[in-house]
Amino acid sequence: MDFPTELISYLHAATRVAVLTGAGVSQESGLRTFRDAQEGLWAQYRPEDLATPEAFDRNPRLVWEFYAMRRLKAGEVLPNAGHIALAEIENRFPAFTLITQNVDGLHQRAGSQSVIELHGNITRARCSKCDFFLEKWADSGDDVPPCPHCGGLLRPDVVWFGETLPAQALSAAIEAARHCQAFFSIGTSGLVQPAASLAFAAKERGAVIVEINAEPTPLTPSADFFFQGSSGKILPQLSRALN
Numbered sequence: 001m002d003f004p005t006e007l008i009s010y011l012h013a014a015t016r017v018a019v020l021t022g023a024g025v026s027q028e029s030g031l032r033t034f035r036d037a038q039e040g041l042w043a044q045y046r047p048e049d050l051a052t053p054e055a056f057d058r059n060p061r062l063v064w065e066f067y068a069m070r071r072l073k074a075g076e077v078l079p080n081a082g083h084i085a086l087a088e089i090e091n092r093f094p095a096f097t098l099i100t101q102n103v104d105g106l107h108q109r110a111g112s113q114s115v116i117e118l119h120g121n122i123t124r125a126r127c128s129k130c131d132f133f134l135e136k137w138a139d140s141g142d143d144v145p146p147c148p149h150c151g152g153l154l155r156p157d158v159v160w161f162g163e164t165l166p167a168q169a170l171s172a173a174i175e176a177a178r179h180c181q182a183f184f185s186i187g188t189s190g191l192v193q194p195a196a197s198l199a200f201a202a203k204e205r206g207a208v209i210v211e212i213n214a215e216p217t218p219l220t221p222s223a224d225f226f227f228q229g230s231s232g233k234i235l236p237q238l239s240r241a242l243n
């Protein structure tokens with residue numbers, strides 16, 4: 001891929017960069033996206049049955065098992081060339097913030113240091129009653145494990161539809177978007193708020209918007225640069241072009 005010289009020169013001079021990633025970045029690791037018409041998780045399952053507080057109240061075991069399955073899968077796969085390139089690119093900028101909607105922990109495993117998890121992380125659990133956080137727990141596979149603190153049901157430490165995002169993560173993401181000189185939106189459909197509005201907040205403050213996606217999205221008409229294709233191919237090329 002040939003990147004426009006004006007973009008590479010701009011990035012060479014930039015010191016503050018923010019990146020928003022979505023499920024597309026992990027697709028080449030073998031994890032399913034949400035909205036792909038055939039392969040997406042929400043093509044097979046209804047989010048109302050698995051990713052809302054009401055669904056957990058109705059059938060905690062079904063919801064726990066859905067996330068246990070995804071946790072297992074995320075643990076089996078490896079970060080791909082796109083995750084690794086983002087960790088390399090981070091080192092080129094004095095202020096670099098990676099904001100992710102992904103809950104799979106692959107950015108951290110690839111070596112990214114400054115990661116804001118907007119939607120939580122499936123490798124962690126927390127108590128649905130007392131909010132006690134856990135990184136490890138015994139899972140018999142038969143039932144939802146109890147909180148060691150109060151006995152309440154454990155739930156995955158992720159954000160469900162209808163829930164608010166972790167306040168600190170969201171304010172740090174807004175701050176990074178408002179103060180960056182370049183904002184990258186990578187592998188996200190841009191359909192879920194408030195994450196989707198971050199690129200527009202960055203643009204309003206004068207940042208250059210760069211989008212990398214397999215398909216055009218609602219952001220594409222507002223992007224200064226749109227690179228269509230897979231992030232696992234384009235990001236390593238970008239990292240080399242910045243050398």
Ligand code: OAD
Binds near residue numbers: 040119160
């Ligand atoms: P989506 O499934 O909505 O979108 C994935 C995007 O990645 C699409 O725009 C694809 O075109 C693109 N894509 C797929 N493969 C790609 C690849 N190899 N390289 C580059 N782009 C690729 O996933 P998200 O935008 O992450 O929230 O979804 C946002 C939120 O909706 C998720 O965090 C999740 C979901 O419901 C919660 O669970 C709260």
